[in-house]
Amino acid sequence: MPVPLLDLTRENQPLLAEIQAAMQPVIEGSQFILGKVVSDFEQSAAEYFELSPDDLALGVSSGTDAQLLALMALEIDAGKEFICPPYTFFSTAGVIARAGLKVKFVDIEPETYNLDPSKLEDAISEETAGIMPVHLYGQLADMTSIMEIANRHDLPVIEDACQSMGARHKNIVSGNFGDFTSISFFPTKNLGAFGDAGMLISKRPDLREKAIRMRVHGMKDRYEHLEVGGNFRIDALQAAILSVKLKYLPEWHEMRRKNASYYAKNFADLKIEQNQLEQPIEKKDNWHIYNQYVVRVKEGKRDALKAHLDAAGIGNMIYYPTPLHTQPCFQYLGYKAGDFPVAEHACTEVLALPIHPFITQDEIRQVCEAISSFYKV
Ligand SMILES: Cc1ncc(COP(=O)(O)O)c(C=O)c1O
Structure with missing residues (x-):
């Protein structure tokens, strides 16, 4: 499904x-x-x-x-x-x-x-x-x-x-x-x-x-x-x-946070390592509401993993593929590729996975298994 x-x-x-x-x-x-x-x-x-x-x-x-x-x-x-x-x-x-x-x-x-x-x-x-x-x-x-x-x-x-x-x-x-x-x-x-x-x-x-x-x-x-x-x-x-x-927003935030921890549990079960796929972190002092659950796909494999998930019917999205300083409309500002290396690197690795409040635990498991099958090939 x-x-x-x-x-x-x-x-x-x-x-x-x-x-x-x-x-x-x-x-x-x-x-x-x-x-x-x-x-x-x-x-x-x-x-x-x-x-x-x-x-x-x-x-x-x-x-x-x-x-x-x-x-x-x-x-x-x-x-x-x-x-x-x-x-x-x-x-x-x-x-x-x-x-x-x-x-x-x-x-x-x-x-x-x-x-x-x-x-x-x-x-x-x-x-x-x-x-x-x-x-x-x-x-x-x-x-x-x-x-x-x-x-x-x-x-x-x-x-x-x-x-x-x-x-x-x-x-x-x-x-x-x-x-x-x-x-x-x-x-x-x-x-x-x-x-x-x-x-x-x-x-x-x-x-x-x-x-x-x-x-x-x-x-x-x-x-x-x-x-x-x-x-x-x-x-x-x-x-x-x-x-x-x-009125439902506080409950929906909690559901998203539970989904994030369920991802962490599944990635651990399936032995998907941080050096392959970096999970989002909640920084000390922060309370994250997971509007997006964005992983970083390491080893230059982001686009291949994306294609694999697309083929398996797993929803995913790249937010954002191009940094703003290299957008055509901002060329007049005089920035060039290389000016903001952290942002540019993120653009090549990020991949958003489903995290909405009403996703089921079975569906999260399915997403993680699809990722695991990608790494096992
Ligand atoms: C980070 C960020 N800033 C600004 C906006 C603009 O909001 P809106 O789409 O309601 O105009 C969005 C919405 O997509 C956003 O994600």
């Missing part, structure tokens, strides 16, 4: 009656844009993120738009540099360019794929206007070190927590370190909408009202625009769906 990388039907089907009941008042009341359903969802999310009353949890149209909105609210002089890793989903660097800023890449740590704080300080100059660390695959970057450096240089931080809603570092939940944080509710995330949606978290009371205005074209009173913002609103129907699903 094939094992899918992700099966959203298993997650959503049991909740359908509850979700339809939550959508009904929105449809009957025709309040499709913002309104009480959105503010109720924002309130529940603020509690989930353990925010204080001065902080803001703002429902927006996508994780990308949350990042763009944060950069726009910071009003940084055009041409200044904003730091991010070269190994992440495109939008992290894309929004920096779209905000009229210069993307400045800093390499990642090999074991977490997150921004390497030991390489950060050297990249900071007079031109640096801020830092966007990414919490990749469900694990937080080393925010103790990154915030220490950012604070010392008085630089704003935007956390890209699009893949890591609810993950923790030193028991502090994502969203509570930086000035702003972006969250994505893209359907494949641990909390997924029925389409695009996202959230902006702000811990900048001085920019709170501005961020709220900029979600709606910088509008204060009707047709009075204080800033140029955008249409960054979340749909009320998405907020209704997410309000239902949010």
Whole structure:
């Protein structure tokens, strides 16, 4: 039997009656844009993120738009540099360019794929206007070190927590370190909408009202625009769906974590060694939520293992095959292959395996046996 990388039907089907009941008042009341359903969802999310009353949890149209909105609210002089890793989903660097800023890449740590704080300080100059660390695959970057450096240089931080809603570092939940944080509710995330949606978290009371205005074209009173913002609103129907699903999120995180330990047990049983296939690690001080379960396939065998799993019907994916500094659209920045060796090496070894909450233990066993049969040939 094939094992899918992700099966959203298993997650959503049991909740359908509850979700339809939550959508009904929105449809009957025709309040499709913002309104009480959105503010109720924002309130529940603020509690989930353990925010204080001065902080803001703002429902927006996508994780990308949350990042763009944060950069726009910071009003940084055009041409200044904003730091991010070269190994992440495109939008992290894309929004920096779209905000009229210069993307400045800093390499990642090999074991977490997150921004390497030991390489950060050297990249900071007079031109640096801020830092966007990414919490990749469900694990937080080393925010103790990154915030220490950012604070010392008085630089704003935007956390890209699009893949890591609810993950923790030193028991502090994502969203509570930086000035702003972006969250994505893209359907494949641990909390997924029925389409695009996202959230902006702000811990900048001085920019709170501005961020709220900029979600709606910088509008204060009707047709009075204080800033140029955008249409960054979340749909009320998405907020209704997410309000239902949010209640199950802690349980789903735990199910993903159990699946990760079940992988470890199976790899040990089947004698698949770390020097063949490196399992993801949960760094000390971190609480991983496994949005993705990404192994590193050693000895140059990644593409062959991928082909083997494809042939066996085992879902898998390469996140990400090409680092951002060598993407065609960023050639103008002048980077070249070899500039970020850790990121480039990761691109050649990573392979994501199925980890969604509703995968069965039998299916995980099947994935591991398919991997084992690859090494036994
Ligand atoms: C690391 C990272 N940053 C940003 C985004 C952008 O989020 P969205 O797809 O909601 O715009 C994503 C989503 O895929 C992501 O994984």
